[in-house]
Amino acid sequence: MARPTPLSGFPELLPSARLVEQHVLDVLREVFELHGFSNIETRAVEPLSVLLRKGEIDKEVYVVRRLQAEAGEESGSSDDLALHFDLTVPFARYVTENAGHLQFPFRRYQIQKVWRGERPQEGRYREFTQADIDVVDRGTLAVHHDADMARVMGEALARLPLPGVTLQVNNRRLVEGFYRGLGLEGDVLTGSIGATMRAVDKLDKVGARGVADLLAQAGLTQAQADGALALAQVRAGAGDLVASVRALGVSHELLDQGLEELLAVLTAVDDLPADRVAVVADLSVARGLDYYTGTVYETRMRGWESLGSICSGGRYDALADDGRDVYPGVGISLGVTRAIIPLLGKGAVRASRPTPTVVVVAVADEAHRRDADRVASALRARGVAAEVSPTAAKFGKQIRFADRRGVPFVWFSQEDGSHEVKDIRSGEQVLADPASWLPPAADLRPTVVLPEA
Amino acid sequence: MARPTPLSGFPELLPSARLVEQHVLDVLREVFELHGFSNIETRAVEPLSVLLRKGEIDKEVYVVRRLQAEAGEESGSSDDLALHFDLTVPFARYVTENAGHLQFPFRRYQIQKVWRGERPQEGRYREFTQADIDVVDRGTLAVHHDADMARVMGEALARLPLPGVTLQVNNRRLVEGFYRGLGLEGDVLTGSIGATMRAVDKLDKVGARGVADLLAQAGLTQAQADGALALAQVRAGAGDLVASVRALGVSHELLDQGLEELLAVLTAVDDLPADRVAVVADLSVARGLDYYTGTVYETRMRGWESLGSICSGGRYDALADDGRDVYPGVGISLGVTRAIIPLLGKGAVRASRPTPTVVVVAVADEAHRRDADRVASALRARGVAAEVSPTAAKFGKQIRFADRRGVPFVWFSQEDGSHEVKDIRSGEQVLADPASWLPPAADLRPTVVLPEA
Structure with a gap:
């Protein structure tokens, strides 16, 4: 392809x-x-006859037909369906149908x-x-x-x-x-x-x-x-x-x-x-x-x-x-x-990051993936969008994975049961508990940024 | 019509x-x-040739054509557009287009x-x-x-x-x-x-x-x-x-x-x-x-x-x-x-009421509609969905208006600047302040009810 x-x-x-x-x-x-x-919500299609009643719009209408419609059915007949061109005509029809x-x-x-x-x-x-x-x-x-x-x-x-x-x-x-x-x-x-x-x-x-x-x-x-x-x-x-x-x-x-x-x-x-x-x-x-x-x-x-x-x-x-x-x-x-x-x-508005994820949970090796899953579940239970690293690559590579998609935090679990979370923008890494850690409120979800404002 | x-x-x-x-x-x-x-989200249409590549689905496809397409364009050609029949084929196309x-x-x-x-x-x-x-x-x-x-x-x-x-x-x-x-x-x-x-x-x-x-x-x-x-x-x-x-x-x-x-x-x-x-x-x-x-x-x-x-x-x-x-x-x-x-x-699930409105603000007469608008604005500023009564009919009629659409509360403002809110389910009516009143949390938004549960 x-x-x-x-x-x-x-x-x-x-x-x-x-x-x-x-x-x-x-x-x-x-x-x-x-x-x-x-x-x-109204269906996407209306009878062509209903849409054409509005007059001058006829050039703009998309007609919809089953590919395998019965042979002999003529295209363009008033029983045909067409995609709605606004939401007013369908709403008027909905009101009369459900009055x-x-x-x-x-x-x-x-x-x-x-x-x-x-x-x-x-x-x-x-x-x-x-x-x-x-x-x-x-x-x-x-x-x-x-x-x-x-x-x-x-x-x-x-x-x-x-x-x-x-x-x-x-x-x-x-x-x-x-x-x-x-x-x-x-x-x-x-x-x-x-x-x-x-x-x-x-x-x-x-x-x-x-x-x-x-x-x-x-x-x-x-x-x-x-x-x-x-x-x-x-x-x-x-x-x-x-x-x-x-x-x-x-x-x-x-x-x-x-x-x-x-x-x-x-x-x-x-x-x-x-x-x-x-x-x-x-x-x-x-x-x-x-x-x-x-x-x-x-x-x-x-x-x-x-x-x-x-x-x-x-x-x-x-x-x-x-x-x-x-x-x-x-x-x-x-x-x-x-x-x-x-x-x-024109770049007059953009999102602060392209993904809902706020923290990537690193995976030390594939044998510990279930542990990372549990950390992620604990974070999600408090509304923190978390993704487990797709690979158990070297930590540097996992951090780059997070960084490339604009995720601000990476989570590391140690063999001794302790946990640390790293803000990869500042490099700061601190002890954290999966049952209570929250990111700063401004990082919790992607936000909308007006670069000129 | x-x-x-x-x-x-x-x-x-x-x-x-x-x-x-x-x-x-x-x-x-x-x-x-x-x-x-x-x-x-992907566009609703794909080239017919992309959709038909999946084989057995051809009977189910809706072809889409401009009503005023150039005469001589043949319907059913591989350049035609058709409505997508799933989200997998469009996603695969989106991935290759934006890889x-x-x-x-x-x-x-x-x-x-x-x-x-x-x-x-x-x-x-x-x-x-x-x-x-x-x-x-x-x-x-x-x-x-x-x-x-x-x-x-x-x-x-x-x-x-x-x-x-x-x-x-x-x-x-x-x-x-x-x-x-x-x-x-x-x-x-x-x-x-x-x-x-x-x-x-x-x-x-x-x-x-x-x-x-x-x-x-x-x-x-x-x-x-x-x-x-x-x-x-x-x-x-x-x-x-x-x-x-x-x-x-x-x-x-x-x-x-x-x-x-x-x-x-x-x-x-x-x-x-x-x-x-x-x-x-x-x-x-x-x-x-x-x-x-x-x-x-x-x-x-x-x-x-x-x-x-x-x-x-x-x-x-x-x-x-x-x-x-x-x-x-x-x-x-x-x-x-x-x-x-x-x-x-089958009635196995329903909404607690059909409208987001939790309170209808009554209007004593049309001259006081702006006052009712201000009360409603004050309520909305704290997330309380409020509608001003469409008519200054008798209060009984305004209450019936709210009741018919399942709105639980009606708000009354008095000439002396005091306010009261009535729970029309219990009939209880109490003094209230538009700057601080909140309905019970369970009433704030429509909820989903499982009658059998």
Whole structure:
């Protein structure tokens, strides 16, 4: 078998990088559970017909078929299965399938791989891990949940070994209401409202002048174009949001409702540590406005803005619908792989060692391996990860074995029943008892290191 | 959208069952890490050509293709991707791909979903979770690792909320050597040795008489058939293994080697708690003898033998081979889904409550929601999972909300700044301080309950 080559877009981590990822997932789980989110996992596949209902994603879907499927079964039929491309569609399906067994409002978190057949590039993968939180209710879902999602994900982001982030919040009702107040018509997909949303979404790429040209082409008056551009340039906190928007002199009932909702989100999260997670109203956030119905979230890491949004979401007034009840939901999804692989690649985060082992128990000769096993068992009984040396080579070689894999301690047992443990970083070697020895707390488990911090 | 129906073979758990599964995965991770295993994950897909190299599995493979793959690309070509059907083939590929970055012997655990297009039945799924440990070395791998795998998985099994198990160990060299000593010829796949292995594998199904018939058809003499059947009936511990086999009066160099290896495994694990994990040499274990090269393991849950082996593995003298080096390995794989879904279905294990939340903070009216948020934050800061009531309904209704989801405590804040917490099981309500209150340790997190125990 020749050495295989990696598949582009399907990243795999070495053990030390995986330790960083595990730490990230552990923090997410802890924060989400402290906030009362239940965990679920959904199957990797959904009927193709369910996935394609979302429209524009069809190019990105991976179809799954048994190799030995009956001859004559046609590929690409609507009964085919496909790998899920996000965790929202499967969650909506899970809710309708299990509604009778769930208590609403239902808070769930879900951390799984998803697959998209996109062209791979930095921050874009074909297989990647997402961590989603959502709350869903039957009938109606109170608006305070929109703030709650931002707070929970904000707390998690603040504790992760990532650069500080900016959580940008916008509101579809605010934007649409503002456009209506300007006299625009249509909806998010059609007419001058749709054209304006698509143009503003290009602000990053083509600049204010480029957007102004697009708006003129779409038939907006100069005043309307100026208004739409002015709204997109609003960046505000809870203190100045209302004044900033009112200063633009537009009024509409839907704008009032959206403004109130957005203010409520900003106000409720004002206790997040701003150096780690700055929450701002950013009225240029346009992506997602066409399928979310109220609040939308995006998140950028400071210094890593080129990765785009690592954490996005929003509110659906009809996340799911089983024909009898409608289930509104609001949620936010962290692109774990997208956020951490670039950091790992640039050395901006790493594990203190690549293995959980904190001590290697040396073996004097193979006849004494059982004794070494017993020492290791005694250490493990108190939570000390211990490995017995794989060989009874000379002690120098066993120490090098430990050193090569970053294990800080080596244990030696003497014929007289005494024991010594050596810190191979300092060379210090001391008497120790397998029934009571503990390493310094900082060495007990691998930790995550931020070299720049 | 009509209510969807489940896909046969793709089980999904309700939140309370998922809590049991998470507990199982947590225990596995803890035990594996205490023994110095590093975690990795591999991508879900492998080239079809890599998966089909294993032969008989081809009917079970799911091929994966982009829906919008270029027209003219033929499906079923060797460049296609397919979902992995186990974690061993991907691990072997990972080892050769990353050999330059790994320290050998390399101990890794891997807990992931795998997919097989088999007909679903109890204990057999199309998507299921496996938890694998393996150790792999370059060149040669010392035989003490075979005992180590049994010990590590045995420790994990002993701590899991499962019925007691019997870990059955056999050795390919022992069996093949014994057959050669009887005068049989060929190898595990061919000749009278292959025929005998296939016949003995049917012992459970056709009984001793049925196997004897098969052996006669394969051309074995009466004495050879008696010998092969007698060997398959040996069940022994470390104390009587050698005598039991020697009593059959067969000798061969390969038998001696296999017997020594098997004895070493049994001896090294004699400290496992036998009521939880009984380790026996079971010389009828034949499955896997055709691809493993030494030790083989199977595991059955007492009272649940009809599920078959829930935990199997063995030694490969050439787990991987990159054309320059050969990488022998030994490992064992727990079928997590296979073991726990039947137990969950029969009510033999359950979670104490379906949500991590231990306290619901009541909301007197919406104007006081921020105060309730602050109480919840103070509780979470000490690890108490807290949820703020989704509505400011009458307190009775908020208590029923908590009760319905199994949350044991409800928190009330008074206008005068005092707080009370109610245990809704006993009805007891006491003064409490959000900065110091803790629930009883047994209530802090959901626990796993064995109703029969």
